[in-house]
Amino acid sequence: MKLVKWMGLALLVSFSALVQSAPAGNANAAADQVARLDSIVRLSEAQEKEIEALLVESEQATTKLSREIQSMKIELGQEIGPDFNERAIRKQSAKLGKLSGELTAETALLQAKIQNVLTEDQRAILLKRARQVQQ
Structure with missing residues (x-):
C-alpha cells in the first residue's frame, strides 16, 4: 500500500511539473501538455485524445x-487597513480557503x-522520471 501511495505522490509531482510548464492561456495548452506527456511515455492516439479531453474539461473548471x-x-x-474588520477578514479568508481547496481537488x-488512462508501464516511466527530478 505504501508503494501505491509513493507512486501516486511521485506521479502527482511529476505530472504537476509537466502541466505547470505548459504556457497558460494558450488555446493549444492541452495539446502542448499532451505532446510533452507523449514525449515521455509514448501515448497511443486514443490516450492522447482522452487526456486532451480531460485537460480541456479541467481547464474550464480551474480557470473559473x-x-x-x-x-x-x-x-x-481591501479589508486590510488601520480600520480593519476582523470578522470580514476571517469570512473572506474562509471563502478563499474553500476555493483554494476546490482548486487543489480539481487538480488532483x-x-x-x-x-x-495510462498503462502500468507508462506510470512506471513517470515514476522513474519523478525520482530523477527529485534527485
Whole structure:
C-alpha cells in the first residue's frame, strides 16, 4: 500500500511539473501538455485524445476557480487597513480557503484521471522520471 501511495505522490509531482510548464492561456495548452506527456511515455492516439479531453474539461473548471480566487484575494486586500474588520477578514479568508481547496481537488482529480488512462508501464516511466527530478 505504501508503494501505491509513493507512486501516486511521485506521479502527482511529476505530472504537476509537466502541466505547470505548459504556457497558460494558450488555446493549444492541452495539446502542448499532451505532446510533452507523449514525449515521455509514448501515448497511443486514443490516450492522447482522452487526456486532451480531460485537460480541456479541467481547464474550464480551474480557470473559473482561479478567477474567483484572484477576485477573493482582491476583496481580502481591501479589508486590510488601520480600520480593519476582523470578522470580514476571517469570512473572506474562509471563502478563499474553500476555493483554494476546490482548486487543489480539481487538480488532483485531473491527475488521477490521467493516471487511469495510462498503462502500468507508462506510470512506471513517470515514476522513474519523478525520482530523477527529485534527485
